[in-house]
Amino acid sequence: MESGLSLALSAEHERAETADRRVGSVTGNVRTVLAIDVIDALRGVDDPEYPGVSVVDMGMIASAEVADRRATVELITTFSGCPAHDVITTDIVAAVGALDGIDHVEVRRSTERWDTARLSDHARAVMTREFTVSVALPGKPTECPRCGAAALVEQSPFGPARCRAVHRCGACGEVVEVLRS
Numbered sequence: 489m490e491s492g493l494s495l496a497l498s499a500e501h502e503r504a505e506t507a508d509r510r511v512g513s514v515t516g517n518v519r520t521v522l523a524i525d526v527i528d529a530l531r532g533v534d535d536p537e538y539p540g541v542s543v544v545d546m547g548m549i550a551s552a553e554v555a556d557r558r559a560t561v562e563l564i565t566t567f568s569g570c571p572a573h574d575v576i577t578t579d580i581v582a583a584v585g586a587l588d589g590i591d592h593v594e595v596r597r598s599t600e601r602w603d604t605a606r607l608s609d610h611a612r613a614v615m616t617r618e619f620t621v622s623v624a625l626p627g628k629p630t631e632c633p634r635c636g637a638a639a640l641v642e643q644s645p646f647g648p649a650r651c652r653a654v655h656r657c658g659a660c661g662e663v664v665e666v667l668r669s
Contacts, residue, residue, distance in 0.1 A: 521589035526552040526559050529583045536572045536579075537649065539616040540622075541614050543576060544592055547606020550598040557591040559584045564606075566651040566667075573597070604669035615667065621652070624668045632657035640664060 530549055531542045543549055543563070550562040561580055565573050577595045583592045604623050607615075615621040616633040622640065623655045625632045629638035637659035644654045 519555050520642065521557075521559070521587055523552045523554050525587055526554060526584050526590075527559065529569045529587055530561070530580065533576070533579045533583050536575050538611075538615060538619060540618065541611045543580070545608040545611040545614075547602065547608070547611075548576070550600050554590070557589060558594070559587070559590050559592070562596045562598045562600075564600050564602045566602050569650060571649075604667055605669075607667075620662075620664060622655070622664050622666045624666050626669065630655070630666055632660060632662060634662040634664070635660040642664065642666075 527544060527549070530552070531544050533543050535541050535543060535546050535548070538546070546566070548564050548566070549641065550564050551560075552562075553560045559586060562571075563580065565576075570576075580595050581593045584590060604625055607623060612623050615623060620633045621635050622630050630640050631638050632640055635657060637657060639658035640655040641658055642653055642655050642665070647654050647665050652667050655664045655666050656662070657664055
């Protein structure tokens with residue numbers, strides 16, 4: 489099932505090709521900035537807790553729109569009190585504002601609920617490999633990022649951040665953070 493964002497991006501690509509122009513094309517002296525350009529810029533904005541994992545890969549972008557040289561990005565935080573919200577917003581404004589053809593960037597907080605199913609495969613792989621963070625997915629056993637066993641037992645619902653809990657692997661004994669919805 490495709491997310492609303494991927495469907496919107498597919499439609500944006502289709503409109504760009506239908507209009508016989510490439511994304512970010514130049515018509516005369518005026519560059520047309522499309523929502524896909526904004527998404528490409530957002531791929532360079534990492535979640536501050538997970539360097540190498542963009543806010544796009546985290547599934548934190550609900551939408552991106554461009555009209556009259558103004559970009560609007562709708563951001564879904566991993567939970568409503570996310571302490572990284574202001575840092576992420578500042579990074580989004582800087583990245584999108586650097587696009588030629590954008591004069592103003594607005595970041596809106598989405599009312600949409602974030603969950604771990606929004607993570608890309610890349611995000612899950614980096615979180616497991618680089619940060620030894622496991623990802624809880626609804627209806628699936630959560631595996632230990634060290635040994636791969638589906639033997640994690642919650643030790644505390646309170647981890648280093650509100651979106652993570654502390655588990656211990658029953659197979660290898662490793663203490664593991666689990667990103668949860």
